Amino acid sequence: MNQPDPIWITGIGVACSLGSDFETVSRNLLEGRSGIDTIYTFDVSQHPSRIGAAVHSVPCPRGWDARAFAARPKLQQVALWCCSSALSDAGYDIGLAPARVGLILGTATEWMLGWEEDGLTRDDGRYCDPVNDREALVTLVQRELGLCGPVATLSTACATGNFALAMARRWLQLGWVDICVAGGCDAAVTPLTLAGFGNLRALSRQNDWPQAASRPFDKERDGFVLGEGGAIFVLERTSHAKSRGARAYGELAGCGLSSDAYHLVIPSPDPTYAITAMKAALADAEIGPHQVDYVNAHGTSTPVGDMAEAKALRMVLGEWANSIPVSATKSMTGHLLTAASAIEALACLATFRYNALPPTINLDHPDPECDLCHVAHTAREGKTRVAISNSFGFGGSNSCAVFRAA
Amino acid sequence: MDAHPEKGIAVFGTELGPSSDADEASVVCDVVASASAIVAAEETSRLREPLVAAFCDRVSNALLKQADEQSLVTLRAFCNLFQRWPELRRPDPNWGLVVAPRVPGRKRVIESIGKFREQGAWSISPHIIPHCTLHSLAGLLSQVLDLHGPNIGTGGKPGCEGEAFAVAGTWLAAERLPGLWLVLTGWDRESATYRGSMCQALVLGLKSAARQDAVGRSRVIISPTAALPHVPLVSLEAFLTAMGNSGIATAWRLGVAGALTLHPASRVLEIAA
Numbered sequence: 001m002n003q004p005d006p007i008w009i010t011g012i013g014v015a016c017s018l019g020s021d022f023e024t025v026s027r028n029l030l031e032g033r034s035g036i037d038t039i040y041t042f043d044v045s046q047h048p049s050r051i052g053a054a055v056h057s058v059p060c061p062r063g064w065d066a067r068a069f070a071a072r073p074k075l076q077q078v079a080l081w082c083c084s085s086a087l088s089d090a091g092y093d094i095g096l097a098p099a100r101v102g103l104i105l106g107t108a109t110e111w112m113l114g115w116e117e118d119g120l121t122r123d124d125g126r127y128c129d130p131v132n133d134r135e136a137l138v139t140l141v142q143r144e145l146g147l148c149g150p151v152a153t154l155s156t157a158c159a160t161g162n163f164a165l166a167m168a169r170r171w172l173q174l175g176w177v178d179i180c181v182a183g184g185c186d187a188a189v190t191p192l193t194l195a196g197f198g199n200l201r202a203l204s205r206q207n208d209w210p211q212a213a214s215r216p217f218d219k220e221r222d223g224f225v226l227g228e229g230g231a232i233f234v235l236e237r238t239s240h241a242k243s244r245g246a247r248a249y250g251e252l253a254g255c256g257l258s259s260d261a262y263h264l265v266i267p268s269p270d271p272t273y274a275i276t277a278m279k280a281a282l283a284d285a286e287i288g289p290h291q292v293d294y295v296n297a298h299g300t301s302t303p304v305g306d307m308a309e310a311k312a313l314r315m316v317l318g319e320w321a322n323s324i325p326v327s328a329t330k331s332m333t334g335h336l337l338t339a340a341s342a343i344e345a346l347a348c349l350a351t352f353r354y355n356a357l358p359p360t361i362n363l364d365h366p367d368p369e370c371d372l373c374h375v376a377h378t379a380r381e382g383k384t385r386v387a388i389s390n391s392f393g394f395g396g397s398n399s400c401a402v403f404r405a406a
Numbered sequence: 407m408d409a410h411p412e413k414g415i416a417v418f419g420t421e422l423g424p425s426s427d428a429d430e431a432s433v434v435c436d437v438v439a440s441a442s443a444i445v446a447a448e449e450t451s452r453l454r455e456p457l458v459a460a461f462c463d464r465v466s467n468a469l470l471k472q473a474d475e476q477s478l479v480t481l482r483a484f485c486n487l488f489q490r491w492p493e494l495r496r497p498d499p500n501w502g503l504v505v506a507p508r509v510p511g512r513k514r515v516i517e518s519i520g521k522f523r524e525q526g527a528w529s530i531s532p533h534i535i536p537h538c539t540l541h542s543l544a545g546l547l548s549q550v551l552d553l554h555g556p557n558i559g560t561g562g563k564p565g566c567e568g569e570a571f572a573v574a575g576t577w578l579a580a581e582r583l584p585g586l587w588l589v590l591t592g593w594d595r596e597s598a599t600y601r602g603s604m605c606q607a608l609v610l611g612l613k614s615a616a617r618q619d620a621v622g623r624s625r626v627i628i629s630p631t632a633a634l635p636h637v638p639l640v641s642l643e644a645f646l647t648a649m650g651n652s653g654i655a656t657a658w659r660l661g662v663a664g665a666l667t668l669h670p671a672s673r674v675l676e677i678a679a
Contacts, residue, residue, distance in 0.1 A: 046526040100631070108539040111509045111562065119519030128516045130596035133509065136563040142662060150630045150663045152569040155540035155559040163558060170576045176431050176630045192518060192530060200532035257556040259503075259548040264469070264536045273554055394536055395545020395557060 005237045007169045008248040008406055009349060011090025013082035013183075016229030016333055016343055017053035020081065022089070022249075025343075026350035029358040030379040034211035034332045036225050042191050049203035051210040053227035053334030054189040061085065073134070074228075075113055075187040079105060079141050082232035083181055087145065090234035091246055092179075102149040102177035104168050105138045105232075106160035106184030108338045109193075110153075116192045137185075149177045157393030158298070158335065159257075160184045161231065161342030162401045166255035168235045178240055184339035185230030194226055200265070204301065214335075215362035216299030216328035217306050217370040224300040227334025231342035238406075248406035249349040253386070254285025260396030267305050267392055271312035274398045278316045278390065281400035287386060289317045292324050294357050294387040296344045297372075299328025300335055309390060310370035325382075327375040331361045341391035345401060348387035352405040356381050431631045433575035437624035437671075438585065439494050439611035441487035442646055443479050447593075447600040450475040457481045464550045472533040474514065475600070476507045476591040477543050480607040481550065483589075487609055494611060498584040502555035502577055503544045506570035508592030508642075509563060511538025516598060547587070555583050564592065568640045568660030575628035578614045585613040590642040608646055624649070625669045632665035634658075640666050 014020060017035025018028040028035070035053040044050035058077040060069040061084040069077060083103070087093075114134045119127035134140075138153045150171070156163045161184035168182035197203050204223040206213035214225040241248060256277040262268035282289060295317075298309050306328075314321045329347045336343050347358050356379045363376040387403045445453065454470045457478060470478070488495045514534055521529035536542060541559035548557035556577065561569045567590050577583045591607035593600055615625060638644065640658035648656040648668050657667045 044527075046528065048527070108541055108559070112511060112515055112538065115512070115515045116519065119515070120523070126598075127519055128512055129598055130512075133563075133596070136566050138569075139563075139566075139661075148662055150572050151661055152560055152573050153540070153562055153566065154573070155562075156557065157539070157541050157545070160541075163556065167573065167576050170579070170582070171630075174431060174576070174579050191527070192515075192522060193535070195522065195527035195530035196532060196535040198527065199530055200535065259545075259554050259557045261548045261552050261554055264542070264545050264549065276554070393541070394539075395541050396548055397541070397545065397557060 005239050006251045006253065007172050007235050008238050008241045009233045009235055009250055009252060010241050010246045010248055011086040011234030012231065012249060012346060013084065013086030013089060014231045014346055015055055015058050015078050015081050016336065017055060017227060018333060020059050022346065025346060026354060029329055029332060029347055029350060030354055030356050032332065032359050032361045032378055034361060036210045036214060036334050038210055039189060047194050048198040049194060049205055050207045051213055051225055052189040052194065053225060055229045073114065073117065075110055075137065075185060076140065078187055078230040079137055079185045080144060082183065082185060082230040083141050083145055086181060086232045086234045099148045100178040101147045102168065102171050102180040103138060103142050103147050103151040104154060104164045104180065104182035105141065106154045106164040106338045106342065107137060107186060108155035108157065108160065110137045113187060113190065116190055120191065155338055156397035157395050158337055158340050159391040159393035159397040159399040160338035161340060161345060162255065162389065162391045162399035163257060165233065165252055165345060165401055166257060169252050169255060172235060172237050178236065180235045181232060182235060183230060183232035184342040186337045186339045187228050188337050189226055189228045197226060202302065212362050214301045214331045216297065216301045216331050216360055217310065217367055217374060218363050219365040219367045221301040221303060221306065223302055224330065224335040227336040229336055230339045231346050233345065250352045251404040251406050252401065253404040254281045254402035256280030256284060256400045258398045260398065262396050265394055267308045268396065269308065271308060271315060274312040274392060275315055277398035278312065278400040281388065281402050285402035285404065289320050292386050292388055293384040294351050295324060295326040296347050296387060296389040297326050297328045298390045298392050299330055299360065301330060307369045310372055313372060321372060323373055325357050325375045325380060326372040327358055327360045329358050341389060341399065344389045344391065345403065348389050348403045351384040351387050355383050357384065429629055429632055432627050432629040433579045434615040435578055435612040435626050435628065436615045437610050437626060438613050439487055439491040440609060440649060441483050442606065442608045443482035443486055444604050444606045445479050445482060447603045447605060450478050450605055453478040453482050460485050461550050464552060472537045473546065474510050474537055475605045476510050476607065477546055479605045480543060480589055480591050480609065483607040483609045499553060500555045500584055501553050502583045502586035503547050503553060503557040504570050504574045504586055505544040505547060505559050505589040506561035506567055507543050509596065510542065513600065514538050555586065565639055567642055568664060568666065571628050571640065571666050572630050572660055572664055574612055575630060578612060581614045585611060588612055590645065592642055606642060608642055622671055624671045627667040630660065630664040633663065634665040
């Protein structure tokens with residue numbers, strides 16, 4: 001599709017283990033800091049994986065009652081903080097934003113988190129009773145922030161953030177909204193989620209050295225580390241943003257989406273459909289692989305997933321794979337599940353702002369089966385014009401987003 | 407025009423063209439196929455064996471053993487659909503899936519919490535996350551139907567069905583996808599046990615509308631920017647009812663913003679004539 005009016009990202013709201021604003025999270029990513037630690041908010045002694053990148057406190061949006069805000073469920077706090085701070089960052093006062101503001105919230109288990117909280121705290125056995133079911137998060141956020149446009153809750157598992165951004169871009173291109181608030185939020189560092197993923201053998205069991213446990217593309221990788229938090233973006237057409245003097249973090253230049261149709265949990269060993277998503281994203285952005293300056297890999301630190309992604313990247317980038325820098329920021333943030341690709345979109349935008357690429361930490365012994373041009377251990381300086389972000393999820397969802405410096 | 411409290415506004419006898427009530431932002435879609443299934447809670451487990459037989463080339467006993475009731479009833483609805491439209495068993499492989507379950511996994515989570523409280527972390531099934539989240543059914547269907555377009559879980563709560571239509575319209579507008587399956591599924595009433603409840607699923611095959619294809623097909627008009635504050639929210643139940651009301655166009659709200667109009671098949675036939 002021709003893009004006479006490119007889609008800009010003009011506001012960011014974030015909450016994760018590395019901070020709760022763009023500058024802090026970016027700085028921590030570029031400094032190679034890990035947000036992963038032993039989980040101490042509940043008893044993990046019987047869990048196979050006892051580490052995570054938890055969010056311990058979420059800032060209260062300006063003008064809200066701090067005590068009441070802190071009493072809300074964590075997922076609500078994350079979503080409200082991220083959406084409200086993204087709008088503020090874009091220059092919109094909450095409640096005064098124009099009417100045609102869309103909201104696309106990526107999240108997958110909001111009701112389960114409510115049930116779990118209920119079930120682990122009640123002693124009367126009446127947990128998961130429908131009378132205690134919470135209002136849909138997207139409805140709550142829309143109402144509390146006074147937004148009046150179309151909304152959607154989305155999930156494509158770990159690829160959700162990219163799908164939310166892709167859909168926001170479409171809504172803007174189709175003229176359905178003037179502004180779209182989109183991204184992903186999750187609050188999954190909970191006993192049942194940790195146990196579920198742990199028993200699925202998806203999580204790292206390197207419990208004794210938490211900050212070294214997430215090691216994408218390294219020979220010693222043994223699974224991902226559960227993270228939580230969110231990243232939400234304000235998107236608008238360039239003409240709209242310019243008309244109000246807004247600054248841009250970058251342009252969302254293209255998106256590609258596909259499905260493996262292979263397995264609910266395991267990525268397909270045939271990289272065809274991951275490649276389809278990446279190629280579709282590049283085509284959508286009207287660029288070739290040689291124009292890519294940085295790849296933020298999905299890179300979860302699972303043995304199968306990293307190898308499959310490396311293979312797909314080599315096939316898409318061709319000879320350029322030897323020189324296009326790749327890093328996996330999950331080595332620092334952990335895996336934020338439905339919010340993962342949203343945080344990684346932020347990492348891409350940080351490369352434009354700071355002229356530096358975040359590293360893959362813990363990449364001590366690169367797996368020869370994952371032979372890419374890794375940015376290992378420390379950030380690499382350099383101007384970035386185009387960054388791409390891969391995300392793949394359970395259910396065989398593949399996604400790739402292309403960001404361009406504005 | 408006649409108002410109906412349950413079904414939204416039913417539009418009788420007006421000269422509506424297939425897209426004449428669509429605004430500039432509307433997405434007009436042909437319903438190329440549709441089917442539903444409604445199964446009592448006590449009967450859902452019996453669906454597994456025939457479903458494995460029906461989709462034997464794509465699913466195993468082990469996979470469906472873990473699937474929740476909404477997934478099973480949705481697959482039953484697809485079986486019903488393919489009996490009538492066998493050619494759609496293998497549509498364009500780039501078709502997408504937009505799937506709106508309603509709070510899937512309640513029974514599994516109740517069981518899991520009970521086990522966790524008694525036995526600890528090791529008791530939690532590794533299948534609960536792959537099978538009971540918002541995207542689980544979309545992922546399962548993409549595998550079962552061998553579809554490589556995007557598979558998306560949306561909505562997730564009662565009253566959020568309108569989101570599925572907004573998402574479907576996003577990808578059907580300007581024929582971004584060649585077609586997609588839109589699925590709405592949920593229980594007729596929520597309870598901790600679902601004893602005596604009915605699990606229901608509706609499957610719609612949607613394609614961006616072409617005028618010449620109108621004859622004999624129902625149409626939906628998705629208007630994400632329209633404002634119809636006085637009509638009810640769309641729901642699985644209301645849409646199922648309206649699909650059976652041939653000749654009556656029905657409108658709903660998608661949410662705070664947006665509207666949806668269904669023109670059932672005979673209405674479109676009448677217009678085409």
